[in-house]
Amino acid sequence: MIAVLKRGATKADEKKVIELIEEAGFSAHPDTGAETTIVGVVGVAPEKKVNLKEKLQVMSCVDKVVVISDPYKLTSWNFKQDKTVIDLGDGVKVGGNELTVMAGPCSVENEEQMLETARVVKEAGAKILRGGAFKPRTSPYSFQGLGEEGLKLLAKAREETGLKVITELMDIEHIDVVCKYTDIIQIGARNMQNYALLKEIGKLDKPVMLKRGMAATIKEWLLAAEYVMNEGNHQVILCERGVRTFGEETRNTMDLSSIPLVQQLSHLPVIADPSHGTGRWELVIPVARAAAAVGADGIMVEVHPHPENALxxxxxxxxxxxxxxxxxxxxxxxxxxxSFRSREKKIAYE
Amino acid sequence: MIAVLKRGATKADEKKVIELIEEAGFSAHPDTGAETTIVGVVGVAPEKKVNLKEKLQVMSCVDKVVVISDPYKLTSWNFKQDKTVIDLGDGVKVGGNELTVMAGPCSVENEEQMLETARVVKEAGAKILRGGAFKPRTSPYSFQGLGEEGLKLLAKAREETGLKVITELMDIEHIDVVCKYTDIIQIGARNMQNYALLKEIGKLDKPVMLKRGMAATIKEWLLAAEYVMNEGNHQVILCERGVRTFGEETRNTMDLSSIPLVQQLSHLPVIADPSHGTGRWELVIPVARAAAAVGADGIMVEVHPHPENALxxxxxxxxxxxxxxxxxxxxxxxxxxxSFRSREKKIAYE
Amino acid sequence: MIAVLKRGATKADEKKVIELIEEAGFSAHPDTGAETTIVGVVGVAPEKKVNLKEKLQVMSCVDKVVVISDPYKLTSWNFKQDKTVIDLGDGVKVGGNELTVMAGPCSVENEEQMLETARVVKEAGAKILRGGAFKPRTSPYSFQGLGEEGLKLLAKAREETGLKVITELMDIEHIDVVCKYTDIIQIGARNMQNYALLKEIGKLDKPVMLKRGMAATIKEWLLAAEYVMNEGNHQVILCERGVRTFGEETRNTMDLSSIPLVQQLSHLPVIADPSHGTGRWELVIPVARAAAAVGADGIMVEVHPHPENALxxxxxxxxxxxxxxxxxxxxxxxxxxxSFRSREKKIAYE
Amino acid sequence: MIAVLKRGATKADEKKVIELIEEAGFSAHPDTGAETTIVGVVGVAPEKKVNLKEKLQVMSCVDKVVVISDPYKLTSWNFKQDKTVIDLGDGVKVGGNELTVMAGPCSVENEEQMLETARVVKEAGAKILRGGAFKPRTSPYSFQGLGEEGLKLLAKAREETGLKVITELMDIEHIDVVCKYTDIIQIGARNMQNYALLKEIGKLDKPVMLKRGMAATIKEWLLAAEYVMNEGNHQVILCERGVRTFGEETRNTMDLSSIPLVQQLSHLPVIADPSHGTGRWELVIPVARAAAAVGADGIMVEVHPHPENALxxxxxxxxxxxxxxxxxxxxxxxxxxxSFRSREKKIAYE
Known part of the structure; x- marks a missing residue:
């Protein structure tokens, strides 16, 4: 962190800045240039930096404060040198060498729909079945999901097909019932910064897939994962599902570059959801292909045997x-x- | 709602579209133009339209579906012709003819800070004291608030000054403790689409201030208010606090035009939070003035006797x-x- | 186009709306529903619709006007049923069955750099050499390019390697000199709506690559292409280079879904520029792979033999x-x- | 500017970084912390920093480069301590103590419309008449303006009313004809980064109003002004006209906080255009009031005696x-x- 003093700042100003930094337990490294003085902040307590940054910003002699080090701890490659692999049992993994596909309907609607879809996606090679039983809908007047009834149908489909199951958890109250049936807890984009919920699932021993919020920066997304991991649950999968832009033609704008970017910052696996990322089935296939080519650890895609009847x-x-x-x-x-993996690694570490 | 058929759609296609509309309980009004056929959907069950829209979109003969009517029910002027006034007692109102000011620190830190601030803002004319006891922080390593201890300090400041109190509620678990101390429940931007929480506060008899989400459209914001109102609690205040854009120089981009826009769509009062909207105290004063001039029903602003020590x-x-x-x-x-109010009204209804 | 009348609009209002539509040369199709009346506008003169739309919006009895048909003419599949292939001679094409790669430095710097790069990209399989001689820089104090000197070096590299050449044109004044040396004229993102320039290049017999503006919608992008085509030049290539979002970690946010979307709307070839789309070389490779997988007709990528010395x-x-x-x-x-092409086509037309 | 070295960077790496900085003519100030080494760059040649920044970023031992000083020269308060006042003669100024209002139709349509509007806006207190003769339209099929004929009508209205005139210039070719008739040249949002045009008007002795681009940051906007000023023309007015966001309900999102922000960074006057900023006349009045309250130096607003006939x-x-x-x-x-001006100044310099 660096405090940049205003032009015209005096030696007395500089001294006050240094005192503030030292009081907070850091060491201060002032450096006076031709036009401005900067004061570097050095120390190893990143959790105290947010507050120190704000205190420095408030000082009338400080022009701005520039943060240099990343705020990540547990999500970072500095914390853990091996890629995180989420092992769901029976050979199903997320974050390993395979592209893991999660597929199924948006909402669980009824037994026939669920079983028919499960068979289709299993046969085509998906390993994990998706289906929503608790649905976050923009309007309170839209279909809100079948609740536990839906979870039971997911479990039934798992029993028949051997697929693993992922489903969304929307609130603390339903943690027990959702955990009873699911293999992976999905946290939706709208709840990415629902910190109370993140802390609770951080206490579980159950894999979590954390979707990126509609307008979340990479930093906010990883810090949301830190909320979960900081409570002890390190089995976190990240999911890019598109961000909100001025684009009018698609439901969201799929930010595929976030996938290699996060993989460079973090050991956590990252998957792509082109269904929500585009909102149009004609675009799902090409964008899913792109997600595979960009290096995603998995793909989540909505499949319905009869989309014209979907709820x-x-x-x-x-x-x-x-x-x-x-x-x-x-x-x-x-x-x-x-066959390109070894060449890629060589270049990355060149 | 209007279904636009693809060029080349046949009479048989048109028939299938009409059947689907009629099965859903609406009436269908087809109209064939020189190049395209459109089918109008007429009926009075807006809550069924979301699903019908999707079903029509899925049909291979349908090019697109255009929604014409707004999805609002309880927030709309069609539901209630008088402006909603939130009466907090002792003459303090939000949504009446006065600009109501809510002021105080971001976080409740200690008794001295709280009482000192309360006295300052009371004396200057604010009616409502703000202060966070449960804090939604981007990083789990930042100060998370004093919890109930903070709420008690807020109540103490209320007792001494007569100010009303507003504080943030972050999760269902804390509803009782927050309600015990606060006059208005604040729902933050990150929780605007935390539907489980919205439904619970919808069951209370306590005013709620619902902040706009970082990337929420006007429609999503009003529909979030519908979640609360649909459960019975109609005492909702909306709060514009800036939206996320490409702007790098301010914390958010304050969307002041949202205030008159929402006032044209809804009877609910709308206030402005220039502190979060800009993130820089030098901009808070001019933007707060602008909010008053744009017609906001109130202003929420952060005040701290010693910002350099703020947590x-x-x-x-x-x-x-x-x-x-x-x-x-x-x-x-x-x-x-x-003095311009009557001239404004005259023009509005011209 | 559909005019939606306000609740409470009278028969007299409806009559006025119909008259306005008919005066503009269209036919009006009114339809009265339970709550609102809509009036459909039918006719075959899309160029008159912009103005009619605004006139209807102004009427006090009109709630809103919804546009149904797309505004595209020459860019649309309705105008031309075969994909546009830009033939640059010597077997180099853009829009055919191959992925055409354009590569080279951001700026032409000197002969050695240009020839060295040209040899590298030729040998690796690129067909077209890129290099800027006139540079649009955000700051007037940055390197502005070598001008005609740079164009000569590009031509020299073409002569030696047989590569085709693409370079940016920034203003009408330089049309002649740029055309003298280049095979494709590049119009940069900042000039996507420089209509005077678009009209002039529309009069040339020279292929044009039109980059998407930083905040351009798909509609604006295609309409910019219409500006060129409307003057007679139909040799237009589109180039997705990322759009501006709240993302802080990359230079832009690459909108890869725009590529299949434009291909569904238009017969023009679309290529991807992951260099500007990401701004970070570590992300260029994965995002370029993704562009190939999403179905781009080509890739433009910046290559420099010594990036540490690049201007x-x-x-x-x-x-x-x-x-x-x-x-x-x-x-x-x-x-x-x-091998999947035929299966893809079959599904598309199902 | 500060180069942050990667964890694990060696002393040899540090040496290479220092050499590069010194070769570029700056002095290097290394500082080694517990986890990372940073190297400060000190010197007074901001125009060389863009290139040095990129060279440092390319080095494999450099994690990132943080820019500390602003890139502004001529637009900055450091260059000129008095607020710029554009004096148009006859007592009409922009940037002085008054709020200067520019009003008139979007397009010049005919003599009657122009004269009627000019009389209305003059009588109501506007000082400057706006009207477009060359129109930048998204579609080539929309009305493109009357050209010189329109300029003559503007001049006629000026003659009759004494109003000053502002009109848009879209390309270099029309500089002479536009300058012949106008008092202020308007550069539209789409041309904010049309650098060839900016350089040409920089050579004129004629005031220029530079609109903010649709997705321009404050930095890019001020640097566009630097393009004009760097050629010698210092009579620049800035105009905030809304930026593009995800908002669907207004034409743009008016960023009113940009006005005080720019006023803190620059001596140039800044005005607001709520007509383009909102796109809806019902919002123009409240947003224009807000612009006055936020401290804008002027307002530009579209007025038409018969909007229902506007082109x-x-x-x-x-x-x-x-x-x-x-x-x-x-x-x-x-x-x-x-009456608050002196109190405001006191606080600003506290």
């Missing part, structure tokens, strides 16, 4: 035929890229 | 002298505009 | 080794996807 | 009655705030 998100759901095409294309891409 | 948000807090200046300027502006 | 954009330039790796990966991806 | 921007044009109301409100606000 939610029909327009962004793939029909079975399209999903099978996508799975074949994803295999082709990941296979074509396998 | 949070020091850089955006006004010192007492600046706050007094602001209060005088706000009075001057609102007084100068009073 | 501009060093941080986003690939070194030769990295560029060769990228080219091999791009080949692998495009080859792996070739 | 462009009818929906955002004020009718004469509304404009008169607005002028009265603006007077009331500015009068009410006059």
């Amino acid at each position: 939610s998100d029909g327009p962004q759901s793939l029909k079975p035929d399209n999903f099978r095409l996508l799975m074949d294309e994803l295999s082709a891409i990941t296979n074509s890229l396998k | 949070s948000d020091g850089p955006q807090s006004l010192k007492p002298d600046n706050f007094r200046l602001l209060m005088d300027e706000l009075s001057a502006i609102t007084n100068s505009l009073k | 501009s954009d060093g941080p986003q330039s690939l070194k030769p080794d990295n560029f060769r790796l990228l080219m091999d990966e791009l080949s692998a991806i495009t080859n792996s996807l070739k | 462009s921007d009818g929906p955002q044009s004020l009718k004469p009655d509304n404009f008169r109301l607005l002028m009265d409100e603006l007077s009331a606000i500015t009068n009410s705030l006059k």
